Amino acid sequence: MRLESLARLGRGxxxxxxxxxxxxxxxxxxxxxxxxxxxxxxxxxAQIFNIGVLSLLIVGVxxxxxxxxxxxxxxxVLAQFGAAQSLGVMVATSLVRELGPVVTAxxxxxxxxxxxxxxxxxxxxxxxxxxxxxxAVDPVRRILTPRFYGGVIAMPLLAAIFSAVGVLxxxxxxxxxxxxxxxxxxxxxxAKVDFDxxxxxxxxxxxxxxxxxxxxxxxxxxxxPTSEGVSRSTTRSVVHAALVVLGVDFVLTALxxxx
Amino acid sequence: MVRDAGNPLPSEPLVDPSSPAAQxxxxxVASVANEPEVLVRIRGLSFRRGSRVIFDDxxxxxxxxxxxxxxGPSGTGKTTLLKLITGQLRPDAGRIEVDGEDVHRLxxxxxxxxxxxMGMLFQSGALLTDLTVFENxxxxxxxxxxxxxxxxxKLVLLKLEAVGLRGARDLMPNELSGGMARRVALxxxxxxxxxxxxxxxxxxxxxxxxxxxLVSLIRQLNDAAGLTSxxxxxxxxxxxxxxxxLYVISEGRVIAHGTPAELAADxxxxxxxxxxxxxxxxMHFHYPAPDLADDLRTRGGR
Amino acid sequence: MATRHTIEVTVGAFMALxxxxxxxLAMQISNLSLDSTAEGYRLxxxxxxxxxxxxxxxxxxxxxxxxxxxxxxxxxxxYEAVVTLRIDAGxxxxxxxxxxxxxxxxxxGEQYIGLEPxxxxxxxxxxxxxxxxxxxxxxxxxxxxFLFKKAGESG
Numbered sequence: 138m139r140l141e142s143l144a145r146l147g148r149g150x151x152x153x154x155x156x157x158x159x160x161x162x163x164x165x166x167x168x169x170x171x172x173x174x175x176x177x178x179x180x181x182x183a184q185i186f187n188i189g190v191l192s193l194l195i196v197g198v199x200x201x202x203x204x205x206x207x208x209x210x211x212x213x214v215l216a217q218f219g220a221a222q223s224l225g226v227m228v229a230t231s232l233v234r235e236l237g238p239v240v241t242a243x244x245x246x247x248x249x250x251x252x253x254x255x256x257x258x259x260x261x262x263x264x265x266x267x268x269x270x271x272x273a274v275d276p277v278r279r280i281l282t283p284r285f286y287g288g289v290i291a292m293p294l295l296a297a298i299f300s301a302v303g304v305l306x307x308x309x310x311x312x313x314x315x316x317x318x319x320x321x322x323x324x325x326x327x328a329k330v331d332f333d334x335x336x337x338x339x340x341x342x343x344x345x346x347x348x349x350x351x352x353x354x355x356x357x358x359x360x361x362p363t364s365e366g367v368s369r370s371t372t373r374s375v376v377h378a379a380l381v382v383l384g385v386d387f388v389l390t391a392l393x394x395x396x
Numbered sequence: 397m398v399r400d401a402g403n404p405l406p407s408e409p410l411v412d413p414s415s416p417a418a419q420x421x422x423x424x425v426a427s428v429a430n431e432p433e434v435l436v437r438i439r440g441l442s443f444r445r446g447s448r449v450i451f452d453d454x455x456x457x458x459x460x461x462x463x464x465x466x467x468g469p470s471g472t473g474k475t476t477l478l479k480l481i482t483g484q485l486r487p488d489a490g491r492i493e494v495d496g497e498d499v500h501r502l503x504x505x506x507x508x509x510x511x512x513x514m515g516m517l518f519q520s521g522a523l524l525t526d527l528t529v530f531e532n533x534x535x536x537x538x539x540x541x542x543x544x545x546x547x548x549x550k551l552v553l554l555k556l557e558a559v560g561l562r563g564a565r566d567l568m569p570n571e572l573s574g575g576m577a578r579r580v581a582l583x584x585x586x587x588x589x590x591x592x593x594x595x596x597x598x599x600x601x602x603x604x605x606x607x608x609x610l611v612s613l614i615r616q617l618n619d620a621a622g623l624t625s626x627x628x629x630x631x632x633x634x635x636x637x638x639x640x641x642l643y644v645i646s647e648g649r650v651i652a653h654g655t656p657a658e659l660a661a662d663x664x665x666x667x668x669x670x671x672x673x674x675x676x677x678x679m680h681f682h683y684p685a686p687d688l689a690d691d692l693r694t695r696g697g698r
Numbered sequence: 699m700a701t702r703h704t705i706e707v708t709v710g711a712f713m714a715l716x717x718x719x720x721x722x723l724a725m726q727i728s729n730l731s732l733d734s735t736a737e738g739y740r741l742x743x744x745x746x747x748x749x750x751x752x753x754x755x756x757x758x759x760x761x762x763x764x765x766x767x768x769x770x771x772x773x774x775x776x777y778e779a780v781v782t783l784r785i786d787a788g789x790x791x792x793x794x795x796x797x798x799x800x801x802x803x804x805x806x807g808e809q810y811i812g813l814e815p816x817x818x819x820x821x822x823x824x825x826x827x828x829x830x831x832x833x834x835x836x837x838x839x840x841x842x843x844f845l846f847k848k849a850g851e852s853g
Binding site: 260263264265267268269270271272273274275 | 524
């Protein structure tokens with residue numbers, strides 16, 4: 138009996154490893170398909186629309202509220218040390234370095250990643266992917282590659298919008314409502330936030346863009362082609378993307394700001 | 397999952413190579429093997445899914461210009477056979493040649509070149525749901541040719557006319573009935589004027605009228621355009637009415653081969669059971685399982 | 699279903715908005731100056747103790763940032779910390795007898811290097827060393843000295 142559970146553990150481990158291998162092979166094929174979007178840029182435009190434009194509202198509104206909350210919370214903490222003028226620094230640093238890329242990635246995983254998984258999964262379940270293959274069209278290049286690059290391009294832009302809107306939200310609350318000095322808000326921010334911080338944030342969100350779209354596309358492409366399979370894949374896509382984003386965020390933060 | 401080794405499988409006599417049916421098949425295959433008009437030649441094909449054997453040393457030939465039907469009970473891997481012929485799946489052993497090319501030795505571009513000359517009609521139609529009927533039929537043309545828009549439009553309308561759906565060109569796939577979707581898919585499959593069309597269960601779930609339309613359509617297309625058609629089905633009557641050549645597969649092997657008339661006269665029990673739709677016979681209604689009484693007495697497990 | 703043209707227009711607007719946000723982050727928030735720190739000139743200074751100065755810590759004159767700490771190293775013969783400063787190219791009139799201090803912004807804030815210009819007519823140039831330095835004040839040492847002095851007074 139104990140041996141059986143050990144065997145089950147081994148089977149599970151091998152299965153996970155095999156999935157990981159397939160996911161990497163798929164990513165490789167997707168990335169190599171870049172020629173397809175150079176030949177048909179319209180495919181890419183449509184996907185930037187699906188992933189970027191359609192996520193704009195939720196990202197913008199979330200950014201505004203996160204910035205406003207940061208402004209409120211930060212003010213009460215900083216005011217205790219008599220450092221309310223540093224509010225701008227606090228809001229901008231946390232948004233640009235962390236919250237912008239991470240929260241945007243989580244929102245995109247929920248808003249666009251799940252839709253991608255469901256779309257690809259249903260295309261597989263309804264034999265549309267096989268149909269394309271039979272028309273001598275490579276579904277990886279035609280269907281997956283534009284979605285991948287669309288996500289990778291849209292993510293940093295969305296994260297930048299999130300951070301910018303968030304800073305404005307913090308500004309409205311801090312300067313508008315709580316009476317922090319406007320000059321101090323901006324000047325301290327500009328003195329303490331580096332362009333390197335902004336660059337690090339962009340690099341992070343590029344990595345997250347790869348992670349979120351890759352997981353979403355793989356889950357869809359690898360789905361069990363039944364309605365239950367697609368629904369499980371969609372859930373898994375969001376959960377795995379969120380976990381991997383948070384884990385990778387820790388590693389990236391340690392690499393970028395640790396040294 | 398419960399497969400008791402001690403339990404004799406009811407199907408064992410079928411795969412026994414000494415049975416008269418198997419010998420008859422071997423003989424007939426040998427007689428057509430060297431004819432040049434064979435378009436698809438399958439030799440020694442074996443394929444398994446997990447531990448389940450789907451095909452076991454299968455030989456099959458499809459003659460150029462014929463309508464060849466592959467029949468068999470559900471779950472005998474008829475769709476799998478089509479996927480093997482088109483290179484979507486790889487066999488564990490054996491060789492499949494289409495028009496002289498070994499499908500599974502081709503590289504990707506070679507395979508895609510070959511597939512441009514093959515059309516396949518999926519059970520569900522497999523239309524692209526975000527494109528109109530017109531765009532679906534135009535898709536392979538746009539993909540593989542550089543036709544002027546006016547010429548492309550004419551071609552698409554002609555193909556749609558051939559399946560009787562020229563008027564439905566602006567509909568979306570979700571506005572079509574199952575039979576219409578299949579006919580649109582047929583128009584798409586013939587868009588590039590292929591040499592061969594593979595039909596996966598074209599009659600499944602169709603009302604009698606659209607079934608009749610599809611039957612005559614398949615025959616007409618085959619004769620008018622000089623195609624080769626491969627038909628996978630378990631609808632005996634419709635299939636027999638248009639096929640030149642019939643193969644009956646069971647348990648991973650060909651158990652009978654011949655013209656519809658020959659098969660109708662075949663005395664062997666399993667062919668009779670399938671052709672006449674008898675509920676019981678050599679092929680059993682039950683999936684292989686241990687004895688019912690033993691199974692019920694067993695405690696625990698499932 | 700949005701038409702192809704609408705999609706292209708909205709995608710264009712989206713990308714413009716994204717780049718605008720990036721521009722805002724770069725200019726308004728991080729104050730990316732065009733005379734970046736990669737330009738300018740280098741000065742070195744030796745300190746007995748630099749406290750917790752980090753690479754990229756600000757270098758200020760009269761409270762205005764004029765450069766950044768480029769690197770830190772340890773001189774194993776003199777047991778001193780050697781700090782390389784990169785000063786913005788526009789700030790080219792620092793006198794030779796400029797005084798370099800390690801300061802702390804506020805009680806708990808980060809440490810930075812403050813330069814106090816002297817009165818010399820000769821200016822520091824690329825590669826020069828600031829001779830007059832004062833080390834960081836280490837809180838524990840100060841408290842220790844204070845207690846020691848108190849003990850000496852009372853004893």
